[in-house]
Amino acid sequence: METADLIVIGSGQGGIPLATDFAKAGHKVVLFERDALGGSCVNYGCTPSKAFLAAAHAAGRARQAAKLGINTQVQVDFPRVMERVRGIRARFNQGVRQRLENARVQVVCAEASFTGERIVTSKDVTVQAPLIVINTGTSSAIPDIPGLAGTPYLTNRNFFDLKELPKRLLVIGAGYIGLELGQGLARLGSETHLIVRGDRVLAQEEADVSQTLAAALQLDGISVHFQVNVEQVDYNNNIFTLTLSNGESLAGEALMVVIGRKPNTDALNVAAAGVELDKKGFIKINDQFQTTTQGIYAIGDAAGQPAFTHVSWEDYRRLKAILCGEQRTRSDRVLGYAVYTEPQVGRVGMTLEQATKQGINARAVTLPIDQIARGIEWGHDLGFYRMVIDRDTNKILGATLVGYETAELVHVFLSLMEADATWQVLEQSVHIHPTYGEALPSLARLLIEDD
The missing domain is CATH 3.50.50.60 (FAD/NAD(P)-binding domain)
Structure with a gap:
């Protein structure tokens, strides 16, 4: 030993x-x-x-x-x-x-x-x-669907070994991996179908985030099948055929399974x-x-x-x-994340619903991206910026940004929250015109207008 x-x-x-x-x-x-x-x-x-x-x-x-x-x-x-x-x-x-x-x-x-x-x-x-x-x-968690085992289905583990673009792609799951890779293959030319057990994509996010992404997927020609389960998988002559719980069937050259981890x-x-x-x-x-x-x-x-x-x-x-003896914990940090669809989703902290459930006297303000000068100039119609604040302390509790390169923009909120800053710090900031970042102080100023 x-x-x-x-x-x-x-x-x-x-x-x-x-x-x-x-x-x-x-x-x-x-x-x-x-x-x-x-x-x-x-x-x-x-x-x-x-x-x-x-x-x-x-x-x-x-x-x-x-x-x-x-x-x-x-x-x-x-x-x-x-x-x-x-x-x-x-x-x-x-x-x-x-x-x-x-x-x-x-x-x-x-x-x-x-x-x-x-x-x-x-x-x-x-x-x-x-x-x-x-x-x-x-x-990857793999569901126990009859006929799935033993077929050459894709997960994120073997997806990047693809050598040829599948003519038709079937995706079971609508979390961030399924949306990123599914939209990606659609944009490269695959006819793509998403099979969603619930009534919206990216269901862990707020409803209007899901609605925005669903609209974006539709623009890419992606078919989203809501509130259905896959009851049977058949694989013959290099073609997957899925039997759905609503009686329909879908066929494709590739099947990706991304239901969770x-x-x-x-x-x-x-x-x-x-x-x-x-x-x-x-x-x-x-x-x-x-x-x-x-x-x-x-x-x-x-x-x-x-x-x-x-x-x-x-x-x-x-x-x-x-x-090394320091007093640190896994909780002493502000955590954010992003979804790299287009539009992107940048997230940090709590949503209004999450804050309210914790008994916080919270409020939220939202600014649609089609009201932002840069969004209009660049032709980006889908998305919005949202900030959640504590009414009692004026501290920023969280942000949800849906739009072009919001994975970059969300770091403004990450830094402010790490510094325990109030929304007034953002409101008083002078951001460059015309940029997407310019809209963040404008978002904060909605709190003044709404008072």
């Missing part, structure tokens, strides 16, 4: 910097990774998806430029698009490998499981350490270490990331944290500070 100072299980965006920092400080670090180094972000998440969407949205914008008086004929070289995506992914993956090698982290490329309280074993390596960090992430904890045998899981299989942690076993911590989405790279990265920064 080997000994180490730190064991990291999983090479996601929190585990990698933690492992390299400790190794550079002179500690012996062993990292176990059963799959590609870099975790989901580098290999089948942020990096390849946004490289893919760069091409898809370029094509979509060109096609929709007719209202500006620009008529174009778009020709998509899909193999070249995907070759570029895979090239960027490979470069990032190699960068992770080089970073670990330079830091002299011992990497074990194998499935890891606990065989004792602080003992981790792969097929031919057993390591004991006083400190263990679990960073195993999540993977599940934690990668099944193979860990955490019971051997005394680590407890919740009912959904996520690792139980306290506010300092510690599991139910002393010396074992968990970060990222395997521990039920929001499934975003920046969250895992900030988990790493906080856990490192905690291990």
